[in-house]
Amino acid sequence: SQTIHQWPATLVQPVGSPLSLECTVEGTSNPNLYWYRQAAGRGLQLLFYSVGIGQISSEVPQNLSASRPQDRQFILSSKKLLLSDSGFYLCAWSGVDNQPQHFGDGTRLSIL
Amino acid sequence: AQTVTQSQPEMSVQEAETVTLSCTYDTSESDYYLFWYKQPPSRQMILVIRQEAYKQQNATENRFSVNFQKAAKSFSLKISDSQLGDAAMYFCAHQGAQKLVFGQGTRLTINP
Numbered sequence: 120s121q122t123i124h125q126w127p128a129t130l131v132q133p134v135g136s137p138l139s140l141e142c143t144v145e146g147t148s149n150p151n152l153y154w155y156r157q158a159a160g161r162g163l164q165l166l167f168y169s170v171g172i173g174q175i176s177s178e179v180p181q182n183l184s185a186s187r188p189q190d191r192q193f194i195l196s197s198k199k200l201l202l203s204d205s206g207f208y209l210c211a212w213s214g215v216d217n218q219p220q221h222f223g224d225g226t227r228l229s230i231l
Numbered sequence: 232a233q234t235v236t237q238s239q240p241e242m243s244v245q246e247a248e249t250v251t252l253s254c255t256y257d258t259s260e261s262d263y264y265l266f267w268y269k270q271p272p273s274r275q276m277i278l279v280i281r282q283e284a285y286k287q288q289n290a291t292e293n294r295f296s297v298n299f300q301k302a303a304k305s306f307s308l309k310i311s312d313s314q315l316g317d318a319a320m321y322f323c324a325h326q327g328a329q330k331l332v333f334g335q336g337t338r339l340t341i342n343p
């Protein structure tokens with residue numbers, strides 16, 4: 120069966136520091152991969168999605184970037200974190216053709 | 232652009248009773264899917280139920296069912312025999328062209 124792993128679960132970083140959140144999927148090949156951010160008490164906002172290695176689509180202008188160096192690996196990065204980058208970050212995967220998205224357990228990011 | 236609206240920020244129901252959560256959406260796509268996701272305090276996003284837009288029959292998953300009104304662009308979730316474990320944030324979502332758009336969520340409280 121397919122599983123998705125996201126780490127770390129919690130991260131506290133100072134303003135201006137770099138960021139790297141990692142997400143990996145097992146048990147499937149060529150998944151669609153997604154990064155979302157959820158502000159407190161709000162819905163999910165799509166940040167990036169990828170349909171293949173090296174293919175990244177950005178949904179909103181921001182301080183973050185994403186990369187997909189391997190088929191089942193999706194990385195969310197920043198060179199310099201801002202206070203506004205705080206939030207709950209969720210990675211998800213899906214098969215093709217509007218299959219449901221399945222989510223990781225999320226990373227709670229706090230910027231001090 | 233697709234939008235999803237959940238007009239009920241909070242709902243509560245007595246244990247064992249039935250509750251309906253509302254969702255409306257706007258889309259220009261003819262082929263799409265609709266989902267309800269549940270997010271308990273652990274903040275995992277759990278798929279509750281899905282509906283293909285081309286299917287007229289309402290989806291059902293055990294105690295969860297939907298009322299899909301395509302012309303009205305309405306997609307409500309009915310939870311029967313509510314249980315304490317149903318307490319969570321519920322998100323309605325529209326998926327078309329690989330992108331999932333979420334509503335702002337409804338917080339459901341179950342009163343014992």
